[in-house]
Amino acid sequence: xxxxxxxxxxxxxxxxxxxxxxxxxxxxxxxxxxxxxxxxxxxxxxxxxxxxxxxxxxxxxxxxxxxxxxxxxxxxxxxxxxxxxxxxxxxxxxxxxxxxxxxxxxxxxxxxxxxxxxxxxxxxxxx
Numbered sequence: 001x002x003x004x005x006x007x008x009x010x011x012x013x014x015x016x017x018x019x020x021x022x023x024x025x026x027x028x029x030x031x032x033x034x035x036x037x038x039x040x041x042x043x044x045x046x047x048x049x050x051x052x053x054x055x056x057x058x059x060x061x062x063x064x065x066x067x068x069x070x071x072x073x074x075x076x077x078x079x080x081x082x083x084x085x086x087x088x089x090x091x092x093x094x095x096x097x098x099x100x101x102x103x104x105x106x107x108x109x110x111x112x113x114x115x116x117x118x119x120x121x122x123x124x125x126x127x
Contacts, residue, residue: 035066039110043067043090051085052119053096055111063109067093073109089113 055061060077067090078084084096093110100107 032064032066032068032071035068035071036110039067039090039093040088040095043088043095045088046086046094050118051087053084053086053094053116054119055080055082055084055115056117057115061111061115063107063111064093065109067091067095067110071110076107076109078107078111083119084111084116086116 055078057080060079061082063073063076063078065071065073078098082098084098086094086096088095090110092113094113094116095110096108096116098107099105
């Protein structure tokens with residue numbers, strides 16, 4: 001039996017030769033870059049009209065570099081009520097972008113999907 005990393009390299013080379021994405025291979029445990037690539041390639045795309053989301057729940061929502069609890073972005077988190085744009089959902093995580101309204105700084109990463117809810121916009125005018 002071939003080691004997993006050899007199989008991933010072989011599948012990647014095959015995909016490059018046939019111009020097809022590789023989504024069946026799982027990353028080697030602890031390889032957050034590969035886990036992020038796999039999540040982006042094989043996750044479910046979030047439609048533009050559904051991308052606006054709000055953080056729900058209590059406490060800090062941790063950012064991860066990949067859809068994996070072992071891939072923590074140390075010191076990067078947001079709070080309940082903060083808006084994010086979601087792009088891809090994979091294995092209980094969502095790839096998001098957050099723009100800090102005060103500093104304009106952008107945070108990109110994965111967060112736990114269970115802590116997000118759709119941000120609804122009312123088109124009706126108030127009287």
